[in-house]
Amino acid sequence: MTLKCIAGIETPDEGRIVLDDRVLFDSEEKINLPPQKRRVGYLFQNYALFPNMTVEENIGAGVKLPKKEKEKYIQDKIKMFFLEGMEKKRPSQLSGGQQQRVALARILASEPDIIMLDEPFSALDSFLKWQLEQEIMGILSKFNGNVLLVSHNRNEVYRFSTDIAVISEGKIETVNKKEDLFKNPKTVAAALMTGCKNISAIKRLSDNSLMAIDWNMTLFLNRKIPDKIKYVGMRAHYFKYSEKREGTNIMSCEVVKVIENPFSYIIMLKNLNRSSNESNSSIRWEVDKDIWEEIIEKGLPINLLFPEECILLLTP
Numbered sequence: 559m560t561l562k563c564i565a566g567i568e569t570p571d572e573g574r575i576v577l578d579d580r581v582l583f584d585s586e587e588k589i590n591l592p593p594q595k596r597r598v599g600y601l602f603q604n605y606a607l608f609p610n611m612t613v614e615e616n617i618g619a620g621v622k623l624p625k626k627e628k629e630k631y632i633q634d635k636i637k638m639f640f641l642e643g644m645e646k647k648r649p650s651q652l653s654g655g656q657q658q659r660v661a662l663a664r665i666l667a668s669e670p671d672i673i674m675l676d677e678p679f680s681a682l683d684s685f686l687k688w689q690l691e692q693e694i695m696g697i698l699s700k701f702n703g704n705v706l707l708v709s710h711n712r713n714e715v716y717r718f719s720t721d722i723a724v725i726s727e728g729k730i731e732t733v734n735k736k737e738d739l740f741k742n743p744k745t746v747a748a749a750l751m752t753g754c755k756n757i758s759a760i761k762r763l764s765d766n767s768l769m770a771i772d773w774n775m776t777l778f779l780n781r782k783i784p785d786k787i788k789y790v791g792m793r794a795h796y797f798k799y800s801e802k803r804e805g806t807n808i809m810s811c812e813v814v815k816v817i818e819n820p821f822s823y824i825i826m827l828k829n830l831n832r833s834s835n836e837s838n839s840s841i842r843w844e845v846d847k848d849i850w851e852e853i854i855e856k857g858l859p860i861n862l863l864f865p866e867e868c869i870l871l872l873t874p
Contacts, residue, residue: 599665
């Protein structure tokens with residue numbers, strides 16, 4: 559919906575949309591530029607190619623140049639997107655990846671100020687997705703305008719982006735540099751988006767300690783816990799195995815389930831020190847196979863250390 563409003567396909571009830579100091583929409587000033595005047599390139603999930611046009615006709619749609627210049631311009635885009643030999647084919651004769659490249663070529667041919675990509679790789683298999691991702695990264699690196707990418711894939715977001723906005727329940731919660739966002743997501747929604755699988759509600763015990771309610775675990779920190787903190791998080795690969803059964807931020811656990819990945823195990827654990835009527839949440843720990851096999855040889859239970867510097871303090 560946000561992308562459609564920027565493109566002018568949908569009209570917001572109120573508000574203001576500004577792109578590089580150009581006002582595209584302003585409800586108070588009664589400004590609402592038509593889509594063709596916004597200079598916005600929008601790559602739809604279904605690519606929205608003209609089915610009755612060839613590749614070169616699709617790319618040239620909307621290009622206003624003299625005939626010979628237009629033909630050269632189209633050929634340049636065909637070469638840039640590795641579409642040689644497909645000039646006369648129609649969309650139905652192309653693969654999904656080829657259709658996507660045609661759609662991107664058409665967008666660039668219109669010389670937009672911004673390119674907006676709506677989950678551009680969601681319909682592709684993993685191998686084709688990786689190939690196309692590398693191609694598009696190369697193409698977009700030569701684009702002088704803005705690029706806005708919508709994705710639910712954290713790895714995709716990290717590879718493509720420098721700045722990330724997290725949207726939750728229709729509102730932007732935070733905008734941050736990608737390194738800062740992944741290191742300290744600050745909110746539950748941001749933590750989930752960046753792949754944190756372990757989140758617990760908390761009870762603040764002091765300036766430097768809290769009870770992780772869902773894990774029945776007291777955690778001690780070397781930093782002050784702000785009053786606004788209501789949750790705590792820990793990434794699945796941040797836990798450490800401890801030889802000790804007791805100590806600060808150590809949980810003695812029973813193994814609930816072991817899930818095998820190609821190169822690692824996901825270990826689902828629960829706190830041993832819980833009363834029989836407590837159904838506290840499982841902890842998810844991701845560990846390399848060789849490390850897990852060494853740990854198993856030492857016997858159960860598993861003693862899990864929560865490194866203080868890795869504990870995420872989160873607001874709702």
